[in-house]
Amino acid sequence: MSLLPTANAPEEGVTAHNSVMAAWLQRGLASGELRPADVAFAHWIAAQAPSAPPWVPIAAACLSRHVADGHVCLPLQTAPTAGPCRRWLMQQLADCPTRLDHGDIIGNGTNPTPLVRDGARLYLWRHWYSEQAVARALAQRLLAPGADTDPTAAARRLRPWLDALFAPNADTPAGPDWQALAVALATRQRLAVITGGPGTGKTTTVVRLLAVLQGLRLADGAPPWRIGLAAPTGKAAARLAQSVAGALAHLPWCALPLPTAQHGTLRASLPTHATTVHRLIGRHGAIGRVRHDADHPLWLDALVIDEASMLDLELLHETLQALPPDARLILLGDRDQLASVEAGAVMAQLCERARSGHYPAAVAAWLHSATGQALPAPFCDDDGTALDAAVVMLRHSRRFGGDSGIGQWAAAVNDGDAQRLVRLAETPSPDVRLLCPPADDSGGGNARLDGWDEASLWEEVVHAWGALLQAIHAGPRGDGGFDADAAERDAWARAVLQRHATFQVLCALRDGPWGVQGLNQRVLRALQRAGLLDARLSSAHAWFAGRPVLVTRNAPALGLMNGDLGLVLPYAPPGEGHSLRWRLAFAAPELPAGVRWALPAQLDGLQTAFALTVHKAQGSEFDHVWLALPALADSPLLTRELLYTGITRARQRLTLVAPGGVPALLQACTRRAERAGGLRAALLAAMADPAAR
Numbered sequence: 001m002s003l004l005p006t007a008n009a010p011e012e013g014v015t016a017h018n019s020v021m022a023a024w025l026q027r028g029l030a031s032g033e034l035r036p037a038d039v040a041f042a043h044w045i046a047a048q049a050p051s052a053p054p055w056v057p058i059a060a061a062c063l064s065r066h067v068a069d070g071h072v073c074l075p076l077q078t079a080p081t082a083g084p085c086r087r088w089l090m091q092q093l094a095d096c097p098t099r100l101d102h103g104d105i106i107g108n109g110t111n112p113t114p115l116v117r118d119g120a121r122l123y124l125w126r127h128w129y130s131e132q133a134v135a136r137a138l139a140q141r142l143l144a145p146g147a148d149t150d151p152t153a154a155a156r157r158l159r160p161w162l163d164a165l166f167a168p169n170a171d172t173p174a175g176p177d178w179q180a181l182a183v184a185l186a187t188r189q190r191l192a193v194i195t196g197g198p199g200t201g202k203t204t205t206v207v208r209l210l211a212v213l214q215g216l217r218l219a220d221g222a223p224p225w226r227i228g229l230a231a232p233t234g235k236a237a238a239r240l241a242q243s244v245a246g247a248l249a250h251l252p253w254c255a256l257p258l259p260t261a262q263h264g265t266l267r268a269s270l271p272t273h274a275t276t277v278h279r280l281i282g283r284h285g286a287i288g289r290v291r292h293d294a295d296h297p298l299w300l301d302a303l304v305i306d307e308a309s310m311l312d313l314e315l316l317h318e319t320l321q322a323l324p325p326d327a328r329l330i331l332l333g334d335r336d337q338l339a340s341v342e343a344g345a346v347m348a349q350l351c352e353r354a355r356s357g358h359y360p361a362a363v364a365a366w367l368h369s370a371t372g373q374a375l376p377a378p379f380c381d382d383d384g385t386a387l388d389a390a391v392v393m394l395r396h397s398r399r400f401g402g403d404s405g406i407g408q409w410a411a412a413v414n415d416g417d418a419q420r421l422v423r424l425a426e427t428p429s430p431d432v433r434l435l436c437p438p439a440d441d442s443g444g445g446n447a448r449l450d451g452w453d454e455a456s457l458w459e460e461v462v463h464a465w466g467a468l469l470q471a472i473h474a475g476p477r478g479d480g481g482f483d484a485d486a487a488e489r490d491a492w493a494r495a496v497l498q499r500h501a502t503f504q505v506l507c508a509l510r511d512g513p514w515g516v517q518g519l520n521q522r523v524l525r526a527l528q529r530a531g532l533l534d535a536r537l538s539s540a541h542a543w544f545a546g547r548p549v550l551v552t553r554n555a556p557a558l559g560l561m562n563g564d565l566g567l568v569l570p571y572a573p574p575g576e577g578h579s580l581r582w583r584l585a586f587a588a589p590e591l592p593a594g595v596r597w598a599l600p601a602q603l604d605g606l607q608t609a610f611a612l613t614v615h616k617a618q619g620s621e622f623d624h625v626w627l628a629l630p631a632l633a634d635s636p637l638l639t640r641e642l643l644y645t646g647i648t649r650a651r652q653r654l655t656l657v658a659p660g661g662v663p664a665l666l667q668a669c670t671r672r673a674e675r676a677g678g679l680r681a682a683l684l685a686a687m688a689d690p691a692a693r
């Protein structure tokens with residue numbers, strides 16, 4: 001079927017427009033710049049406004065493509081890397097973007113139209129609407145009266161809490177204690193954004209912040225706040241609950257300026273349970289109503305969202321609608337990580353100026369009185385905004401010391417510092433191993449390619465899986481049988497799941513020899529060659545003891561979420577002799593047994609997970625990460641953010657597999673995954689609007 005529209009419009013001009021449009025859409029399709037869905041959208045737009053000039057539907061097609069890549073809008077400026085279709089569009093609009101404004105199709109947001117032009121940005125209506133609504137809701141939180149009503153009194157009350165919680169010790173880094181500054185700043189208004197790399201103390205800081213907020217309420221004789229903890233994925237929520245429990249255990253309770261008799265009340269007022277943002281607001285599935293909205297708000301006074309870099313614009317919009325306007329919102333995350341799967345880059349936009357602070361002098365002076373710390377001049381800026389004063393970047397990683405190879409690799413990738421990366425690649429490090437197989441090694445077997453020994457590539461993978469598979473094959477009683485009682489089976493499953501969670505193969509792509517598909521198959525072969533798996537298994541997708549599986553669809557009835565990792569384990573039903581069945585086991589620290597069991601037939605869309613994409617692993621960490629980059633150095637998916645996110649999934653050891661060598665790595669570091677969006681601009685505009693006050 002031809003994608004070209006039939007030129008049956010009555011006027012000649014319209015026919016000419018149609019053929020120009022069709023030619024450019026065809027060109028966009030042929031060059032791969034556009035997808036069939038983008039072209040179909042352009043035709044739909046053209047059908048709504050038959051007399052519109054061709055750049056209107058072409059702009060719609062380019063926007064549709066942009067949104068599919070995670071952007072919130074299409075910037076109407078020339079982009080050096082744009083394809084021919086977009087370049088032509090930009091030429092048409094160069095002098096005058098208003099040439100796009102066309103009646104009921106492209107409006108300015110006053111009335112609903114399919115597309116909205118806002119200055120030099122073109123939006124789908126729903127994204128423009130969400131962005132504006134998020135900006136207004138955040139602006140109201142930033143401008144609501146807070147500590148600035150009586151800053152001196154607020155600072156005086158805070159000081160003993162901060163002195164107790166952040167008493168200097170041998171571990172305290174030189175320079176400003178950003179954690180203490182973050183707590184102080186977050187008490188000032190109803191929005192706080194705390195960003196920082198792995199192990200910089202985001203969870204520790206937020207737990208201390210909540211302790212201060214609740215402690216001050218207790219001291220006032222006010223009822224404690226209802227506080228919610230959430231994260232964009234189930235995995236991240238489980239990790240948040242775990243980290244919060246750890247941070248609570250380390251609170252210096254005895255030093256707090258609160259009578260000992262009130263410690264129990266304070267402790268009980270601090271949240272320990274975390275959920276997903278979807279579950280919190282009552283969204284099940286992508287379409288349909290949510291349980292909580294402005295008319296049915298959440299019963300919360302404060303909400304903490306961890307891993308906020310994975311939060312997309314529309315989910316944040318729904319969350320802000322469900323959150324009462326006077327409730328606090330505290331966002332935690334690493335602004336340098338990959339953004340959400342859906343459109344938006346909320347954390348990156350809010351934290352754009354985080355590194356250099358930009359705290360106005362009055363805020364710096366207040367911080368001095370509240371924390372006793374003088375902010376160094378480079379972080380002060382009299383033109384700083386209320387948004388700047390709500391954002392803090394934590395800078396000292398307690399997970400990666402100065403000599404940590406993982407920490408150094410992560411920092412060099414994040415800075416895009418090619419020279420430092422080359423130095424690191426040449427310098428052996430106890431916790432980072434760099435393997436550079438030939439770029440054209442597609443995994444033929446035991447081959448030696450250009451002196452490269454395939455077996456050495458899989459050494460660590462085989463070692464990690466060897467220990468795990470042995471524990472699985474030994475069975476619950478260690479005798480190779482699987483007819484144990486429930487308690488023995490649970491204990492065995494817990495132990496093997498714990499071991500499984502320590503090592504993970506990650507990759508950038510789904511397809512290709514270095515993607516999930518290829519690596520799943522290659523790990524299977526490596527384990528078969530090592531005699532650890534049955535040589536007759538032809539596919540990693542077959543059922544076998546120890547098959548790692550990834551849940552790809554939520555199964556709320558089973559308590560399983562998209563992204564959960566489990567293992568296939570053998571099970572001998574009582575009284576059925578030696579006949580074995582398969583059961584799926586998932587770690588569930590929240591259950592007394594610590595494990596959640598499911599039948600294979602209960603779960604749709606399971607995938608084998610010897611390898612996972614970095615996207616899927618975001619929000620999880622592993623002791624040892626084996627991270628494979630694609631051979632195709634110019635794969636546009638391989639970006640600095642992806643590499644940084646992959647590297648920082650490793651807690652103790654990192655194996656970096658760079659087919660083709662260091663140049664591929666360097667190329668990835670120069671490519672940014674920046675997303676177009678106007679949230680920051682919309683927020684600054686909303687703050688300047690007196691109606692927001």
Ligand SMILES: Nc1ncnc2c1ncn2[C@@H]1O[C@H](COP(=O)(O)OP(=O)(O)OP(=O)(O)O)[C@@H](O)[C@H]1O
Binds near residue numbers: 197200201202203399
């Ligand atoms: N001020 C502090 N004093 C002592 N130990 C700290 C401090 N802040 C953080 N830590 C320790 O550093 C480790 C990492 O802290 P935390 O889990 O809060 O960081 P995070 O940024 O939330 O980490 P992640 O990247 O895993 O999300 C923890 O073991 C924590 O106890």
